[in-house]
Amino acid sequence: MSEIVNPSILSGFMELLPEEQVQFNRLKEIVEEGFVEFGYLPIETPAIEKLEILLSKGGGETQKQIYKIEDKSINQALKYDLTVPLARYVAQYQYDLTFPFKRYQIDRVYRGERNQRGRYREFYQADIDIIGRENLSLINDAEIPYTMYKIFKKLNIGKFTFHVNNRKILNGYFEYLAIEDKDETMRILDKIEKIGYKNVREEFTEIGIDEDTQNKIFDLIKFDTNEDVLKRLKSLDVDNKTYIEGVKELELVYKYMKEFQIEEEYINLDISIARGLDYYTSTVIETFLDGHEDLGSVCSGGRYDNLASNFTKTKLPGIGLSIGLTRLFFTLKEANLINYMDDDFHYIKALIIPMNEEQMEYAIKVGNMLRNEGENIQIYYESGKMKKKFSYADKINCEYSIIIGSDEAKEEKVSLKNMKTGLQETVQLNELINMIK
Amino acid sequence: MSEIVNPSILSGFMELLPEEQVQFNRLKEIVEEGFVEFGYLPIETPAIEKLEILLSKGGGETQKQIYKIEDKSINQALKYDLTVPLARYVAQYQYDLTFPFKRYQIDRVYRGERNQRGRYREFYQADIDIIGRENLSLINDAEIPYTMYKIFKKLNIGKFTFHVNNRKILNGYFEYLAIEDKDETMRILDKIEKIGYKNVREEFTEIGIDEDTQNKIFDLIKFDTNEDVLKRLKSLDVDNKTYIEGVKELELVYKYMKEFQIEEEYINLDISIARGLDYYTSTVIETFLDGHEDLGSVCSGGRYDNLASNFTKTKLPGIGLSIGLTRLFFTLKEANLINYMDDDFHYIKALIIPMNEEQMEYAIKVGNMLRNEGENIQIYYESGKMKKKFSYADKINCEYSIIIGSDEAKEEKVSLKNMKTGLQETVQLNELINMIK
Numbered sequence: 001m002s003e004i005v006n007p008s009i010l011s012g013f014m015e016l017l018p019e020e021q022v023q024f025n026r027l028k029e030i031v032e033e034g035f036v037e038f039g040y041l042p043i044e045t046p047a048i049e050k051l052e053i054l055l056s057k058g059g060g061e062t063q064k065q066i067y068k069i070e071d072k073s074i075n076q077a078l079k080y081d082l083t084v085p086l087a088r089y090v091a092q093y094q095y096d097l098t099f100p101f102k103r104y105q106i107d108r109v110y111r112g113e114r115n116q117r118g119r120y121r122e123f124y125q126a127d128i129d130i131i132g133r134e135n136l137s138l139i140n141d142a143e144i145p146y147t148m149y150k151i152f153k154k155l156n157i158g159k160f161t162f163h164v165n166n167r168k169i170l171n172g173y174f175e176y177l178a179i180e181d182k183d184e185t186m187r188i189l190d191k192i193e194k195i196g197y198k199n200v201r202e203e204f205t206e207i208g209i210d211e212d213t214q215n216k217i218f219d220l221i222k223f224d225t226n227e228d229v230l231k232r233l234k235s236l237d238v239d240n241k242t243y244i245e246g247v248k249e250l251e252l253v254y255k256y257m258k259e260f261q262i263e264e265e266y267i268n269l270d271i272s273i274a275r276g277l278d279y280y281t282s283t284v285i286e287t288f289l290d291g292h293e294d295l296g297s298v299c300s301g302g303r304y305d306n307l308a309s310n311f312t313k314t315k316l317p318g319i320g321l322s323i324g325l326t327r328l329f330f331t332l333k334e335a336n337l338i339n340y341m342d343d344d345f346h347y348i349k350a351l352i353i354p355m356n357e358e359q360m361e362y363a364i365k366v367g368n369m370l371r372n373e374g375e376n377i378q379i380y381y382e383s384g385k386m387k388k389k390f391s392y393a394d395k396i397n398c399e400y401s402i403i404i405g406s407d408e409a410k411e412e413k414v415s416l417k418n419m420k421t422g423l424q425e426t427v428q429l430n431e432l433i434n435m436i437k
Numbered sequence: 438m439s440e441i442v443n444p445s446i447l448s449g450f451m452e453l454l455p456e457e458q459v460q461f462n463r464l465k466e467i468v469e470e471g472f473v474e475f476g477y478l479p480i481e482t483p484a485i486e487k488l489e490i491l492l493s494k495g496g497g498e499t500q501k502q503i504y505k506i507e508d509k510s511i512n513q514a515l516k517y518d519l520t521v522p523l524a525r526y527v528a529q530y531q532y533d534l535t536f537p538f539k540r541y542q543i544d545r546v547y548r549g550e551r552n553q554r555g556r557y558r559e560f561y562q563a564d565i566d567i568i569g570r571e572n573l574s575l576i577n578d579a580e581i582p583y584t585m586y587k588i589f590k591k592l593n594i595g596k597f598t599f600h601v602n603n604r605k606i607l608n609g610y611f612e613y614l615a616i617e618d619k620d621e622t623m624r625i626l627d628k629i630e631k632i633g634y635k636n637v638r639e640e641f642t643e644i645g646i647d648e649d650t651q652n653k654i655f656d657l658i659k660f661d662t663n664e665d666v667l668k669r670l671k672s673l674d675v676d677n678k679t680y681i682e683g684v685k686e687l688e689l690v691y692k693y694m695k696e697f698q699i700e701e702e703y704i705n706l707d708i709s710i711a712r713g714l715d716y717y718t719s720t721v722i723e724t725f726l727d728g729h730e731d732l733g734s735v736c737s738g739g740r741y742d743n744l745a746s747n748f749t750k751t752k753l754p755g756i757g758l759s760i761g762l763t764r765l766f767f768t769l770k771e772a773n774l775i776n777y778m779d780d781d782f783h784y785i786k787a788l789i790i791p792m793n794e795e796q797m798e799y800a801i802k803v804g805n806m807l808r809n810e811g812e813n814i815q816i817y818y819e820s821g822k823m824k825k826k827f828s829y830a831d832k833i834n835c836e837y838s839i840i841i842g843s844d845e846a847k848e849e850k851v852s853l854k855n856m857k858t859g860l861q862e863t864v865q866l867n868e869l870i871n872m873i874k
Contacts, residue, residue: 005493007529007748009483010513015526017533018478018540025479037808039785039815039833041455042462046446046559047484047515047545048504056442067485069515070505071549076447078484089452092444096454098832100819103455108484112508122483137818139797150808259801311444348476360576364696371474371587378476381574382537395535396476 012121014326019397024329026341027155028106031126031323034151035104038143040128043103045085047110051075053088056310057279067112067121078110082127083307083320090131091311099133100140106325120326129320131307136317138249141283141303142256144321148287148299149262156339157332159290160298162262163270166250166282167302169233170274172243173220177213185209189217190274193293221272226254229269249282281305285321295331299323344420346399349375350436352414353389355405362409366402366429373433393419400436449558451763456834461766463778464592465543468563468760471588472541475580477565480540482522484547488512490525493747494716504549504558515547519564520716520744520757527568528748536570536753537577543762557763566757568744573754575686578720578740579693581758585724585736586699593776594769596727597735599699600707603687603719604739606670607711609680610657614650622646626654627711630730658709663691666706686719718742722758732768736760781857783836786812787873789851790826792842799846803839803866810870830856837873 009015016024048069054077055063067078079085082105090101106126111119128147130140145162152160170189174182188203197218204214224232233247250269257267275284284302289295301321308316332338350370354363363379370377378398380389393401403415403424414432417424427435446452453461485506491514492500504515516522519542527538543563548556565584567577582599589597607626611619625640634655641651661669670684687706694704712721721739726732738758745753769775787807791800800816807814815835817826830838840852840861851869854861864872 003747004750005489005747007490007525007745008487009525009529010485010487010511013483013485015480015482017530018480021479021481036784037813039788039813041784042458043452043455044458045452046450047547048447048450048559050445050447052442053444068507070507074447088444088446092446093454098829102815110484122485132819135819137820139801139816139818143816143818256797256801259798261805308444310440310442313441347473347478351476360693361696364576364693368698376474376476378539379576379580381576381580382569382572383574392535 038147040102040104043105048076051077065111067110081109082125087308091308101131104128123326126323126325129318131316131318134315138252139256140319141253144319146260157337161268161288163268163273163286165273165284166246168242168246168282172240176238176240186274192272226269279304292335298328348378348398350400350402351393351398352379352402359404359409363404475584477539477541480542485513488514502548504547517548518546519562524745528745538568541565560763563760563762566755568753568755571752575689576693577756578690581756583697594774598705598725600705600710600723602710602721603683605679605683605719609677613675613677623711629709663706716741729772735765785815785835787837787839788830788835789816789839796841796846800841
């Protein structure tokens with residue numbers, strides 16, 4: 001006999017008890033249905049990829065966070081996001097795919113980083129991306145948040161806000177202001193929500209941006225109504241092609257978002273956001289739950305001019321948004337916002353309880369009958385006291401219990417108990433399905 | 438600019454093009470629905486577990502096949518089946534779960550073995566198990582194959598056969614024959630389908646089983662009708678408690694399988710099968726597609742007296758069956774047996790094609806309207822020639838295309854084209870949903 005090993009999982013990982021798993025799966029299902037509604041196709045890439053693929057964008061933070069697989073001969077690791085595998089997939093199968101290629105992938109990704117509260121080493125992302133060949137219309141930049149808008153509405157999570165920007169505006173404006181390190185400036189500005197206005201000023205000063213220039217930046221990003229933001233952007237006399245293009249694109253994306261009927265108060269043209277990752281080139285989007293902004297963006301993404309430049313010379317522009325699904329789930333749980341399941345949801349329609357072994361054949365027959373009508377039915381096969389059997393019914397969250405004694409079996413009846421009201425009545429077998437439907 | 442990295446995946450891994458992925462996902466969905474119908478609860482365990490958990494059953498083949506994660510301090514690896522994590526899960530949460538605990542898990546597992554044809558390093562398993570605390574009724578041993586029976590029927594894969602045995606019969610019989618190495622004898626016998634009768638005889642001789650004893654073994658396992666197999670087993674005057682118990686159990690499982698209405702010709706009481714894995718203690722089941730027996734069992738499992746003995750002192754008997762889902766998918770594809778999707782299945786109900794940018798707002802409106810009626814709708818936003826747009830509609834497998842020119846937009850109409858018949862007609866917007874439903 002081998003020794004007892006303590007049953008436990010690695011720190012930074014998580015798993016759910018069945019009841020929560022049912023909730024999580026329903027969340028995943030609603031998200032997936034929302035993606036399919038817009039014609040996104042499913043793909044699934046391996047968990048393990050060649051290391052050179054995963055590191056093709058260059059190392060940095062990624063390299064530190066990657067889970068490597070032990071192997072003498074092959075460098076391989078677990079995928080840490082769904083975007084790099086998508087880029088590889090699209091480049092690899094570019095002659096088999098039809099462009100624009102709309103794909104969704106809801107899958108687990110892996111980060112070997114030190115675990116912190118709310119950060120997992122394995123978690124779900126739910127991504128949609130639209131990839132064009134050579135070109136991709138700007139309307140896609142509005143359809144993508146609209147897809148998410150419909151999903152969040154269906155999830156019934158209360159008010160939320162899309163923060164939308166175009167990085168060309170910042171890039172062009174920094175160019176116009178003759179700022180040397182545009183990337184660093186953008187990175188600092190991007191932290192304004194997190195570290196605050198004062199710290200951003202300090203960091204700007206540190207990299208040599210003078211106060212006058214700083215003021216000009218803060219003037220640009222001032223909050224205002226969307227119409228007024230656009231007015232201000234256009235009224236500034238910025239003689240820079242990239243800036244002008246960015247403003248025009250942002251205005252169009254906003255116009256299309258409205259045409260899709262995203263309500264005005266769900267959109268916030270927010271010139272301060274940039275998204276850390278450097279592959280975004282124009283539209284960038286973050287999504288916050290109103291009143292829970294401190295939890296961070298629950299759905300982020302943007303447009304990249306050339307998704308797969310590391311894998312192919314074909315120009316493949318794309319736009320994508322990603323939900324951190326595991327994080328969203330725990331956010332909703334914490335904020336008491338799991339409103340997407342009916343209060344009287346029952347995983348199991350009925351538990352059939354035969355009182356004795358003798359009623360087993362009849363119980364099986366009743367179970368078969370109800371399942372053939374599309375109901376989810378469980379039968380309690382174990383022997384034991386009725387009290388134990390009833391207690392099982394209480395625990396498994398079934399809507400009804402169907403009790404079968406010798407009389408019921410003889411007379412083709414059942415005793416039907418509504419678990420919520422506690423009411424119990426004798427029902428003819430041929431009436432049973434209508435009673436519980 | 439970074440170098441171009443060749444976009445490819447590791448050998449032994451696979452991924453599907455979207456059209457096949459849709460087929461695979463539908464397979465997964467039917468299997469899942471079949472599990473839920475019987476009240477199995479979903480669980481999901483991490484891909485990465487502590488190495489001591491995964492190796493708790495002792496090394497051997499497993500140890501060689503395991504994917505280890507590179508880490509200085511923690512021994513961890515990828516799960517290679519769903520049974521060991523289940524045992525760990527049930528032991529870990531035994532005071533939170535309700536027993537009998539019916540769970541399903543459809544998930545990817547990892548084997549670092551050398552890849553061969555039809556063997557992948559990452560593949561899906563679809564497992565159901567019922568775990569009792571201390572006791573578990575034998576009826577579960579019949580419900581489990583019935584659950585699979587209903588799923589395979591729904592998948593419409595043609596005739597298949599459950600081979601059912603009880604290891605107590607072989608164990609008791611070997612004991613009765615005073616065979617020394619019962620495990621090895623069983624392992625050799627289990628290979629009879631693969632290596633044939635003659636080779637089994639040879640290997641028996643090698644481990645010192647005399648011809649007379651060999652004959653007695655071959656007498657026991659002779660194929661026959663199910664009733665005759667049971668008659669023969671009972672008529673043999675084997676004075677061994679384990680044997681007698683095994684025969685009685687097999688007879689009961691057979692009786693219950695019939696009560697569940699599994700057709701007689703789908704059941705084969707086959708005393709030769711044992712299943713290699715050593716944790717099965719009584720009922721063992723394999724499933725073959727008739728005419729494709731060479732492809733091996735598509736669904737296998739059995740009963741274990743004590744699932745989690747490595748993790749807890751609580752006795753947790755269980756019965757489980759597992760579908761190798763990835764393998765089943767490719768088996769069905771090869772045998773041309775993907776019959777579970779309608780011939781006129783369309784992932785996308787309609788592609789809306791605005792002729793010009795001017796009709797975009799109207800196209801968005803039509804798309805919103807149809808989606809709100811529950812249809813999966815895509816809009817073609819790109820500019821370009823009509824020919825290119827129509828060719829896109831041909832490629833994406835939509836049931837209809839909806840063409841919108843300036844007249845249609847003005848008059849609240851659309852031009853509706855049935856992609857199969859090629860017929861095109863002008864339809865009032867308020868009649869559109871009824872036309873395509």
